[in-house]
Amino acid sequence: MILSILSLLPIAVGLLLMALPHILPEGLSSQVSAITRNICMGVALALLAISTWAAATSLSDIDWMNIDFGGYELENTPFEIIPQIGVSWHVGADALSLPMIWLTALVVPLSMLVEWDAKKGHYFHPLLLVMEGAMIGVFVALDLFVFYVFWEMTLIPMFFLILVWGGEDRRYAAMKFFIYTFTASVVMLIGILVMYFNTGSSISDRSFDMIAMLDSGGQMSEGLRHLVWFLLLIGFATKMPSVPVHTWLPDAHVQAPTAGSMILAGVMLKMGAYGFLRVAVTAFPASTVVFTPLLVFLGMASLAYGAWVCMGQSNLKRMVAYSSVSHMGLIFLGIATMQPLGIAGALFMMFAHGIISPLLFAVAGAFKHHYHTLEIGSMRGIAHHSPWLAGHMMLGWMASLGLPMMAGFVAEVAVLIAFWMTFGWLVLLPALTLVITAVYYLTSMQRTIFESNDPHQGNLPDTLHHEPRDITWHENAGMTILGALTILFGILPFFFWDMMSYWSTEVMVQLLADAMQSEGVRP
Amino acid sequence: MTSELDGIDLQLLLPELVMTLGLAAIIIIPNLGDAKFRIPLTSLRVPVLIGGTRFPATRDPRLPNWMTLATLSAALAASTMALLDPPSSGQVGNALEVDQFSSLLTNLFICVLILCTVSATQRLPSDPDAPAPSEGDDEESESSKTAALYDNRRQADFHILLLTLGLGMSLMAKSTHLFMLFVCLELASLSSYVLVGFHKESKEGGEAGTKYFIVGSVASAIGIYGMSLLYLWSGDLSVSGLSQSWQSMESLDPIAAAGVGMMLVAFGFKVGAAPFHLAIPDAYSGTSSMVAGVLATASKAMGFVALFRLLLTIAMPASGPAFWYGTLAVISVITMTWGNLAALSSDNPKRVFAYSSVAHAGYMLAAVSAIGSGIAEPAAQELIVMAVIFHLCVLVLFKMGPFMVLSSIEREGSSHRVSGLNGLASRDPLVAASMFVFMLSLAGVPPFSGFLSKLLMINGIVTVSAGTGGASTILSWATSVNPVFWLAVAVVLNSALSMFYYLRMGMVMFFEPNEDGESSPCNPVVRALIVSMAILSLAFGIGPPSEWLLGLAEDAAAALLS
Structure with a gap:
């Protein structure tokens, strides 16, 4: 019930708010438009409260130690919505999805806050609300x-967010974003349909229910299993995104409005990792074991390539976007370790990156907003002119490069230790690559925040007529909350870490260990 | 061979009878009061003894439209009754049968024609240069402008053609005898040729009509020749008789195969399959949008009905693959790819939609050819037929919808450019949003109904083929799986390809400034219809309405295959 509300309510409210101005009479509709953003924020905060409550009760009530495979919390009684093909409305949450639901409920109101003054706000904020509902829907759905x-x-x-509120090249970026990810998803759809086919021997037996779908792997011949796993990988890896299917991300990020980037990086990328763990790994553990080298390769390639390209970027947002590619690589590495610690690290990476990257994009967006440029080096010494912005920028970049006491560090260390346990000295590869992250962040920090007090020593664009100001209160509030959470989860990670680590020990690693045994791979 | 038309038979054919009566009324009533009776579609006038000039009511240019609407609504009610309460025995004579399949299709045809009639209310000027009434006009000047714009005679002709089209199509859905089927198909086709060329004043209109007529009649001639070969082979043209002869045939008789192949050409033209689709983009772009919409939805559905009867009922062997399966599979892949590639490079929205409808025909043909692969069990066959019928039904919403939008912004008989859609979002946000919904639905994006129907078709193909391969590596599985599986891949890749031009249409509406500054007010009724069609596209995509429509399609598929 709670989860159905979390996913459907924002969609309904958002659509209604967008339609209302066209349905209501003139006077009333302008009144509604004027308070649209307040309504949206109210709904988003209510959702945050509900999901915080749900997460908090789950933390205290649920015995995560003894949770079984296929056990879900807050489940509803499934009811069929398209009985002809066995589709039912079935929602639930577990340790994999609960942190993601909370993250979504957190990031969306913050992104609204950061872009509180968006143009055409009576469409902008409702769109964010629709987005929130759809994303929570992905995390709670137990029907494929x-x-x-x-x-x-x-x-x-997201298409509309990029297209209407985006930067110069928004059309190209929006089209590329939509077509790229749509193509990957329809490829994945074939995989899902093959799984569906194997859920029963006759048409009336088949269903899209997650449990049945996850068991379907047992019915397939080995080659088919690998193929389906591969089709799913294409869909999920594109969303994540992993090298070599990452190229939509930098364009989409650079052109998207600040709130769009925050949601894109904070939550949408996690959908890829979530789907991979939820569907591909859980249904086909044997294929995951067999293709571990591929995962290591993809993860390593994303990590190294992303970091390498970051060093050459002069555009702030593009740099942050590639750093996302780089960090998402760590998730593949964490899964590939097949260790409880590594998988829990990957889960925590999803969560930590979900807090840190919105901060980075909020900072980049504010930078663009106040200095009319995204070029690193065209503006120097913002510590002097915009001390708050500079402070948040420092904090975000430090968190992203994995400074201890911040959320990112916990995840990176967990993944690296697990990687060492499985692959031995190969751990030097990712560990040394992480150093590159420090290089590009520190360089840009130096060139942007410090170096000179004269803003015009760089080459600021002519459009900037006023003296640079500091960020507005709502930008500041959003960034402060994100920054505080980054530190909070860096020092006290156990809020979500416990459930993640139990889940990866009890559920994931069991599954993978059985698969390893049947595949004859060294456990 | 003779059968009496008793009371029950008449009730079964109620929708067609209503249409026939309405047809007679539209021929007669606009002439009332006149001393001369005009033969419809001609300028021939026969003197009658009484009368002088026409009454104001019979001269009213809106009269034929209203009469057609009333007729079609009554026919819709009648056929809905038959659909919801199916008759125990639907046999009418030995050539027609009313069952849930034919009732559903009749409903579909009539719905399309109603949509076409409604969007024709403020269209069809006799003089293409006459100004349309605008919102600021007072009542008097509005009615004089309207009268200048419309011409009662021409309106009557247009609607007579629509009704004969409807009559032909709905009888055709009920035919269980190939001869009857062909006659009804031709009745509908001839009406549609004239409708395509209805704007004879414009260059495009005449050219489109002629092209469509020539290609169509050649296709029909080939089809009739094929039918005569079938008659030569079995001596019987009833669908059940032919089906029995086919099942008892020991090896494939070349005459029978040639007959079916030639009929495939005629029906392939109707559905717009490559390489018989070449006249279609010209026809769509030359005619007015609502007629193009009828061609893209009802006429295509009609072609699929004929294909179902021919391929699934007649030319389906008792076991093993049907001889047409390979050909049809190849045709389907060529059709969808050609359609999508051509749509990518078109700048005329009507041509884009024409090619997109070719591509959609390809998807459906792929599903049909999976049935013929010989590895489909009966339940899977029914699943696929259900998927195709469902697709044809929801296609009415999101294919007719864009044509209605185009119809409200275009001038008569003019072919069009994408730029006509420029800035639609600022002129009329609700219509633009609906249009975007139609585009996403055509492309097959969830949660819209286009996704569900496409998913069902792909699922049908996968269901037929996924169980066939069996090997331990991806590569050996890929080589051992039945080739039908790759049809699903082709459909999926083509959907991704089509995304590009659908999004481009959406983009133009939202982000190009409106250059000519001309804004034609959309008729409120048409506008409400467009918006409700967009809402229905969503409703039939997920949730209870889709369950209901799928149930109807399931019953229809069962009735067809029984």
Whole structure:
């Protein structure tokens, strides 16, 4: 019930708010438009409160130690919505999805806050609300049809966010974003349909329910299993995104409005990792074991390539976007370790990156907003002119490069230790690559925040007529909350870490260990 | 061979009878009061003894439109009754049968024609240069402008053609005898040729009509020749008789195969399959949008009905693959790819939609050819037929919808450019939003109904083929799986390809400034219809309405295959 509300309410409210100005009479509709953003914020905060409550009760009530495979919390009684093909409305949460639901509920109101003054706000904020509902829908759906519907539905509001509120090249970016991810998803759809085919021997037996779908792997011949795993990987890796299917991300990020980037980096990328763990790894543990070298390769390539390209970027947002690619690589590495610690590290990486990257994009967006440029080096010494902005920028970049006491560090260390346990000295590869992260962040920090007090020593664009000011209160508030949470989860990670680590020990590693045994791979 | 038309038979054919009566009324009533009776579609006038000039009511240019609407609504009610309460025995004579399949299709045809009629209310000027009434006009000047714009005679002709089209199509859905089927198909086709060329004043209109007529009649001639070969082979043209002869045939008889192949050409033209689709983009772009919409939805559905009867009922062997399966599979892949590639490079929205409808025909043909692969069990066959019928039904919403939008912004008989859609979002946000919904639905993006129908078709193909391969590596599985599986991949890749031009249409509406500054007010009724069609596109994509429509399609598929 709670989860149904979390996913459907914001969609309904958002659509209604967008339609109202066209339905209501003139006077009333302008009044509604004027308070649209307040309504949206109210709904988003209510959702945050509900999901915080749900997470908090789960933390205290649920015995995560003894949770079984296929056990979900806050489940509803499934009811069929398209009985002809066995589609039902079935939602639930577990340790994999609960942190993601809370993260979504957190990032969306913050992104609204950061872009509180967006142009055409009576469409902008409702779109963010629709986006929130669709993303939560992805995380709560326990029916693969519904999952796929929500998965694709997230594209539509994001397409409009980029297209209407984006930068110069927004059309190209929006089209590329939509077509790229849509193509990957329809490829994944074939995989889902093959799984669906194997859920029963006759048409009336088949269903899209997650449990049945996850068991379907046992019915397939080995080659088919690998193929389906591969099709799913294409869909999920593109969303994550992993090298070599990452190229939509930098364009989409650079052109998207600040709130769009925050949601894109904070939550949408996690959908890829979430789907990979939820569907591909859980249904086909044996294929995951067999293709571990591929995962290591993809993870390593993303990590190294992303970091390497970052060093050459002069555009602030593009640099942050590639750093996302780089960090997402760590998730693949964490999964590939097949260790409880590594998988828990990957889960925590999803969560930590979900807090840190919105901060980075909020900072980049504010920079663009106040200095009319995203070029690193065209503006120097913002510590002097915009001390708050500079402070948040420092904090975000430090967190992203993995400074201890910040959320990112916990995840990186966990993944690296697990990597060492499995692959031995190969750990030097990712560990040394992480050093590159420090290089590009420190360089840009020096060139942007410090170096000179004269803003015009760089080459600021002519459009900037006024003296640079500091960020507005709502930008500041959003960034402060994100920054505080980054530190909070860096020092006290156990809020979510416990459930993640139990889940990866009890559920994931069990599954993978059985698969390893049947595949004859060294455990 | 003779059968009496008793009371029950008449009730079964109620929708067609209503249409026939309405047809007679539209021929007669606009002439009332006149001393001369005009033969419809001609300038021939036969003197009658009484009368002088026409009454104001019979001269009213809106009269034929209203009469057609009333007729079609009554026919819709009648056929809905038959659909919801199916008759125990639907046999009418030995050539027609009313069952849930034919009732559903009749409903579909009539719905399309109603949509076409409604969007024709403020269209069809006799003089293409006459100004349309605008919002600021007072009542008097509005009615004089309207009268200048419309011409009662021409309106009557247009609607007579629509009704004969409807009559032909709905009888055709009920035919269980190939001869009857062909006659009804031709009745509908001839009406549609004239409708395509209805704007004879414009260059494009005449050219489109002629092209469509020539290609169509050649296709029909080939089809009739094929039918005569079938008659030569079995001596019977009833669908059940032919089906029995086919099942008892020991090896494939070349005459029978040639007959079916030639009929495939005629029906392939109707559905717009490559390489018989070449006249379609010209026809769509030359005619007015609502007629193009009828061609893209009802006429295509009609072609699929004929294909179902021919391929699934007649030319389906008792076991093993049907001989047409490979050909049809190849045709389907060529059709969808050609359609999508051509749509990518078109700048005329009507041509884009024409090619997109070619591509959609390809998707459906792929599903049909999976049935013929010989590895489909009966349940899977029914699943696929259900998927195609469902697709044809929801296609009415999101294919007719864009044509209605185009119809409200275009001038008569003019072909069009994408730039006509420029800035639609600022002129009329609700219509633009609906149009975007139609585009996403056509592309197959969830949660819209286009996704569900496409998913069902792909699922049908996967269901037929996924169980066939069996090997331990990806590569050996890929080589051992039945080739039908790759049809699913082709459909999926083509959907991704089509995304590009659908999004481009959406983009133009939202982000190009409106250059000519001309804004034609959309008729409120048409506008409400467009918006409600967009809402229905969503409703039939997920949730209870889709369950209901799928149930109807399931029953229809069962009735067809029984």
